[in-house]
Amino acid sequence: TDAELGWTDSVFDPEVLTIGFARRVATYKRLTLMMSDPERAVRLLESDRPIQILIAGKAHPRDDGGKGLIQALFQQRGRGPVGSRVIFLQDYDLAMGARLTRGCDVWVNVPRPPLEASGTSGMKSAMNGGLNLSVLDGWWPEAHDGTNGWAISGDVDDDHAGQDGRDGAELYRLLEEEVVPTYYDARAEWLSRVRRALITCGPQFGAGRMVGDYVERMYSRVASPVS
Numbered sequence: 001t002d003a004e005l006g007w008t009d010s011v012f013d014p015e016v017l018t019i020g021f022a023r024r025v026a027t028y029k030r031l032t033l034m035m036s037d038p039e040r041a042v043r044l045l046e047s048d049r050p051i052q053i054l055i056a057g058k059a060h061p062r063d064d065g066g067k068g069l070i071q072a073l074f075q076q077r078g079r080g081p082v083g084s085r086v087i088f089l090q091d092y093d094l095a096m097g098a099r100l101t102r103g104c105d106v107w108v109n110v111p112r113p114p115l116e117a118s119g120t121s122g123m124k125s126a127m128n129g130g131l132n133l134s135v136l137d138g139w140w141p142e143a144h145d146g147t148n149g150w151a152i153s154g155d156v157d158d159d160h161a162g163q164d165g166r167d168g169a170e171l172y173r174l175l176e177e178e179v180v181p182t183y184y185d186a187r188a189e190w191l192s193r194v195r196r197a198l199i200t201c202g203p204q205f206g207a208g209r210m211v212g213d214y215v216e217r218m219y220s221r222v223a224s225p226v227s
Contacts, residue, residue: 011084017051017183019133020104020125022089022097025057028115034108036168044175045085049184051175054104056089056096101125106179109134110167113154126201129194133174135167139205148196150174 012018025031034053035041044051089096100121101107107125109116109132116138123139126132126149134140136154144151152170157163182190203209 007084011087012052017049017106017180018104019051019053019106019108020055020100020130021053021108022056022092022100023109023121028112029057030110030112030164030167031055031057033110033164033168033171036164037172040172040176044172044180047180049180050085051180053086054089054100055086056092056100058092097121098124101130102128104130105183106130107132107134108171109138109140110152110171111135111137112160112163113137113156123201123205126197126205129198131179131190131193131197133171133179143201143205145196145200148193148200150178 021031021034023029045053089100101124104125107122107130109119109122111119113135114137116135119134119138119140122132122134123143126143132140132144132149133152134144134149135152136144140149140151141154143149152167152174182193
């Protein structure tokens, strides 16, 4: 009812740093890494320079691990400002993905290396003026140059628990020490990073480059003269 949904009118603030995480919720995507340290997460959400997080995704019906990640996220709803600063959007599809990649300031991608195939949502975010904070896996090792976003180690580690702990700590460190201060206190630097992302990612990760690579690197190798 309208009364039950009334709280949505006051959720989120267009002036607050908005972080997006949207994709197929497979276990290796590590959805809950952003909430791996609840106390630090709450401090980020309710500080005088707060963040707000938009999450969207679907787990495969047979992926119990992926569904468990969503359930674990929902268990945090009662912690302080989580209910008003973290939103999970249902029925993730292409239309919702387009709106998210246009509307988020930072796009987070934290897959477990080396399992990321590409990361096309991060490419779309960069082309819409967003900055990526991503594990160096998939497309990001080629795209990241130190000035166009932020990176977390892409080293492979069979100790998944230890890896999650290190990557989660680095995610929080980057948010606390670099992303948030730059957004609120150094807008010129922020805009410089946005420009660098547009310059470095836009031409290199579009359909034009894809077609060119296929023609030059693949089709030319198998082409045979036509008799």
